[in-house]
Amino acid sequence: MTTSTAAATATTAAVRTQVRIPLRFSDGYQVAAEVVTFDGLADGAEHVALILGDPAATATPLVRLHSECLTGDVFGSARCDCGPQLREATERIAATGGVLLYLRQEGRGIGLYNKLDAYALQDQGLDTYEANLALGLPEDARDYTAAAQMLTALGITELNLLTNNPDKARQLDDLGISVTRTVPTGVHTTPSNLRYLHAKVQHTHHTIALAPVPSLAG
Ligand SMILES: Nc1nc2c(ncn2[C@@H]2O[C@H](COP(=O)(O)OP(=O)(O)OP(=O)(O)O)[C@@H](O)[C@H]2O)c(=O)[nH]1
Ligand SMILES: [Zn+2]
Numbered sequence: 548m549t550t551s552t553a554a555a556t557a558t559t560a561a562v563r564t565q566v567r568i569p570l571r572f573s574d575g576y577q578v579a580a581e582v583v584t585f586d587g588l589a590d591g592a593e594h595v596a597l598i599l600g601d602p603a604a605t606a607t608p609l610v611r612l613h614s615e616c617l618t619g620d621v622f623g624s625a626r627c628d629c630g631p632q633l634r635e636a637t638e639r640i641a642a643t644g645g646v647l648l649y650l651r652q653e654g655r656g657i658g659l660y661n662k663l664d665a666y667a668l669q670d671q672g673l674d675t676y677e678a679n680l681a682l683g684l685p686e687d688a689r690d691y692t693a694a695a696q697m698l699t700a701l702g703i704t705e706l707n708l709l710t711n712n713p714d715k716a717r718q719l720d721d722l723g724i725s726v727t728r729t730v731p732t733g734v735h736t737t738p739s740n741l742r743y744l745h746a747k748v749q750h751t752h753h754t755i756a757l758a759p760v761p762s763l764a765g
Pocket of ligand 1: 613614652655661662679711715732
């Protein structure tokens with residue numbers, strides 16, 4: 548189970564800087580983003596928002612809360628599906644207008660070194676959640692208070708959320724952000740991330756339809 552430590556009301560944050568950055572992905576896809584920084588975020592981390600298209604074009608813009616994953620987002624790791632999800636979200640949000648929050652929550656909030664320690668334990672047989680617990684850390688340490696502050700500062704209090712993770716919608720609702728609809732993200736399987744994706748479905752009830760894996764039965 549994930550634990551929610553989100554406060555019912557978040558303090559106010561303000562937009563600090565907004566700057567246009569043209570994005571060019573390795574597959575040729577290009578789009579311009581308005582990258583926004585903030586003052587006053589609850590956890591003091593350097594989270595950024597990417598405004599894609601025109602979020603004001605609809606009453607319920609498409610929003611994704613993307614948790615930082617250096618190995619997946621930058622290095623192209625096949626142990627998870629973060630890189631392809633980031634690429635997918637960017638294009639889908641740009642198509643309708645919305646915001647991608649790039650949240651500095653590496654390793655579900657436990658940090659990069661701890662995530663790599665957890666990977667080492669997974670290589671000895673633990674699943675992704677058991678490995679965090681074996682390190683004396685929460686299964687999922689993510690709190691979306693800063694995300695709610697960022698959305699409020701951008702004038703977004705009602706949205707469609709691009710995710711398969713029910714905890715994200717639950718926490719945003721608790722923080723006063725109305726999630727009108729949850730839009731499923733794609734599932735980007737590789738031989739290296741199938742066990743990880745199955746653990747997410749079984750343990751934290753991510754809404755992902757996966758083919759059964761015989762070696763994981765039982
Ligand atoms: N601790 C830990 N973190 C991981 C592991 N694999 C990926 N992560 C982190 O998990 C975060 C991404 O979370 P996911 O569980 O893949 O997806 P989600 O954000 O909960 O849900 P979606 O919105 O449906 O994608 C990133 O911060 C990754 O660095 C792992 O094995 N252990
Ligand atoms: Zn990842």
